[in-house]
Amino acid sequence: MENKEEISNLKHRDYKYHLSFVEEGILNEAYQGWTGGRVEVFIESEVYNIEEIRFFTLQNKDWIDFREKYEGENVDEHTLNNLRATIKERFHSISKN
Numbered sequence: 001m002e003n004k005e006e007i008s009n010l011k012h013r014d015y016k017y018h019l020s021f022v023e024e025g026i027l028n029e030a031y032q033g034w035t036g037g038r039v040e041v042f043i044e045s046e047v048y049n050i051e052e053i054r055f056f057t058l059q060n061k062d063w064i065d066f067r068e069k070y071e072g073e074n075v076d077e078h079t080l081n082n083l084r085a086t087i088k089e090r091f092h093s094i095s096k097n
Contacts, residue, residue, distance in 0.1 A: 015074035018042040019083070020049075021067050035059040039070075039087070041080065053084055057091040066091065 023037040036056040040049035057063050070083060 016043060016076060017080050018044075018074050019070050019072065019080075021071050033059055035063065039083070053087055055087050055091045057093055063091060 018041070020040045020042065021037065022040055023035055026034055026036055034057065037054075039053040039055065041051040041053065042049050066086070075083070
């Protein structure tokens with residue numbers, strides 16, 4: 001069984017970052033059905049976000065599931081790094097093709 005100090009250290013390490021998704025309006029009719037915006041990354045010691053991770057993707061089930069999984073979550077650095085990579089690989093398109 002872990003002692004209180006070990007548990008406290010794990011909790012602090014595991015949940016350093018808070019995530020908030022912000023969608024922005026897309027006025028270009030050619031991109032109807034798309035979503036764009038940013039994931040704001042916060043830490044407890046700062047008033048404002050410390051990072052913004054941009055996304056631009058089709059508004060489909062894959063995106064909705066991803067967003068629902070992480071919206072409002074507190075995550076560790078490993079999870080944040082995975083989120084950055086996933087957005088870059090799957091949810092950051094610059095063309096409709």
